Amino acid sequence: MVKFEQIKGFVFDLDGVIADTSVYHGKAWHQLADELGVTWTEQLANDLKGVSRMDSLELILKAGGKENDYTLEEKEKYAAEKNTNYLNLLKDMDKSAILPGMADFIASLEEHDYKLSLASASKNSPLVLEQLGLAQYFKNRIDPATLKHGKPDPEIFARGAEVLGLKPEECIGLEDASAGVKSINGAGETSVGIGDPEILHEADINFTDTSQVTLDNIKKAMDKVEMS
Numbered sequence: 624m625v626k627f628e629q630i631k632g633f634v635f636d637l638d639g640v641i642a643d644t645s646v647y648h649g650k651a652w653h654q655l656a657d658e659l660g661v662t663w664t665e666q667l668a669n670d671l672k673g674v675s676r677m678d679s680l681e682l683i684l685k686a687g688g689k690e691n692d693y694t695l696e697e698k699e700k701y702a703a704e705k706n707t708n709y710l711n712l713l714k715d716m717d718k719s720a721i722l723p724g725m726a727d728f729i730a731s732l733e734e735h736d737y738k739l740s741l742a743s744a745s746k747n748s749p750l751v752l753e754q755l756g757l758a759q760y761f762k763n764r765i766d767p768a769t770l771k772h773g774k775p776d777p778e779i780f781a782r783g784a785e786v787l788g789l790k791p792e793e794c795i796g797l798e799d800a801s802a803g804v805k806s807i808n809g810a811g812e813t814s815v816g817i818g819d820p821e822i823l824h825e826a827d828i829n830f831t832d833t834s835q836v837t838l839d840n841i842k843k844a845m846d847k848v849e850m851s
């Protein structure tokens with residue numbers, strides 16, 4: 624692992640890292656899975672995290688053995704329906720939806736002159752950042768519509784470093800999804816997994832929740848790995 628002192632930038636996932644919107648994504652997909660007659664499981668909920676809208680729908684259909692049952696047009700209609708449900712859940716969201724400690728962590732990064740970028744698969748991320756009052760911190764964003772491959776492919780996190788003018792090894796990526804941790808690792812950045820360490824076992828550093836994510840704790844964790 625690289626030394627903490629080499630780090631110059633942080634590449635953030637949004638849903639489940641900065642805000643608890645991943646719960647709303649889950650609710651909206653659960654609603655659609657019920658409508659499609661697909662059994663909702665914890666495993667499915669975890670597999671969908673970080674995955675793009677259409678890929679998520681495909682995973683749900685596959686879980687129910689229905690991957691060949693719908694035309695592209697029908698699938699687009701279902702994906703749009705999920706998004707409408709998701710946006711309804713977001714309607715009254717404000718900065719109280721920022722996960723514990725993340726507003727302070729982001730502010731501390733700016734204070735210490737680290738560069739920040741956003742590597743979210745969500746096409747709703749500009750709206751979410753506005754509602755959270757955090758848009759000014761994330762001027763460097765990857766437009767998911769320009770990606771060839773979704774997470775777990777490294778493309779989005781590689782682009783997250785590129786837009787900052789940094790080498791991957793100079794960046795830390797933060798993720799709550801297994802697919803996202805794989806993307807960070809594939810891009811050659813240091814991965815911070817936030818959530819269940821068993822699910823995120825591939826991360827270089829693990830924190831069980833966002834309140835533990837501070838510069839100090841990241842430095843301590845990186846120093847510890849280096850010494851072992």
Ligand code: BG6
Pocket residue numbers: 637638645648649671672673674675676679706743744745746747748800
């Ligand atoms: C990711 C979420 O950030 O964005 C996924 O973790 C979601 O759950 C994906 O499916 C795409 O989001 P959207 O808002 O474009 O449907």
Ligand code: MG
Pocket residue numbers: 636637638639640645672673798799800803
């Ligand atoms: Mg996420």
